[in-house]
Amino acid sequence: MFRFKQFTIHQDRAAMKVCTDSCVLGAYAELGTGGRLLDIGTGTGLLALMAAQRTPTARINAVEIDQAAFGQATDNVSDSPFSDRVRVIQGRIQTFSAEPYDRILCNPPFYTNHLRSPDQAINRALHNDELPFEELITSVVRLLKPEGQFWVLLPPSEMQRLVVIAEKAGLHPYQQLEVRHNDTKPVFRTIAGFVFDRFAPPKIEQLSIFNPDGKLYTESFRQLLQPFYLNF
Template identity: 70%
Template sequence: MFRFKQFTIRQDRTAMKVCTDACVLGAWADVGRGGRLLDIGTGTGLLALMAAQRNPEARIEAVEADEAAAGQAAGNVRESPFADRVRVVPARIQDVTTEPFDRILSNPPFYTGHLRSPDAAVNRALHNDELPFEELISSIVRLLKRDGECWVMLPPSELQRFSRLAEAAGLRPYRTLALRHHARKPVFRMIAGLRYDAPAVPDRRELCLYEPDGKTYTAGFRSLLQPFYLIF
């Protein structure tokens, strides 16, 4: 169980647990004001609930293909203050048909050809066999308004591949955030906001989670997560 300031995430029935980089995605992505928001592959419901806290007028749909995870996400939503605005949809995103959204968030699976776990749920959460980038982008294009934004988080090399495919569909990064554990470590995750009218050169930023000692959170991380983490 992971307790935040305004909601609690239970995660005993989900393969993907709460992780720091996902919390950064939920805190840093532009979730707009009002409108409709979609969380693709919601897992525990973390991103949907963070978005609901940040955007008090948004109507949010959280789609999850894994039955057990969808059930747990629905329970987390019911126990939160945002139950009237967040709906968990147990379905593959490829099968979802609805009106387009103003914002789309996704922390998608990205492993291809790596060693498999004996746990099928873990494989679905980590490997993109059931949601390859081509199908994810096709779903995003189908479900995103022309003036909307999509936010994803991936390792740097995978974001490059995702961005090439997205650009073929007209979506380009307009803002990125590179995550490092600390200043002497390499970038391990990239967060990108994509839209149809993105400038040729995106706004590039960087965030270190820790000071060089590897233990003390940086001021930037503390400021970003202060609305959510009980320790700040």
């Protein structure tokens, strides 16, 4: 169980647990002030609930393929203050149909041809067999408004692959956040915002989670997660 300031995430039935980088995505992505928002592969419902806290008038759909995770997310949403604005839907995003969204969020599975777990739910959450990048981008292009934004979290090498696929489909990165454990470590996650129109190279920002001692959080990280973390 992971308690945030305004909601609680139970995660005993979901393969994808709460992680720091996903929290950074939920806090950093530009969500606007309302409208329609889609969370692809919601897992526990974390990103959908963070988005609901940040955008008091947004209507949010959260799609999840795994039965156990769908049930977990449904319960987490039902127990939250945002249950009237967040709807959890079980199904494949490739066949999901809805009116276009203003914002789409995704923390997708990204492992390809890696060692598998005996637990199929873990494989579904971590490996991209069920949602290859090409199918993810096709779904985003189909479901995103022309003026909308798509926000995604990936390791740097996988983000490079996704950018190539996205640009062929007409989506272009306009803003990126490079995340490090601390200033002495390499970038281990990249968060990117994509739009259909590109006017300039993407704006690139940096975030270190910890100070160089590896123990204390940086002030930038504390400010970003302050609305959510109980200890900030």
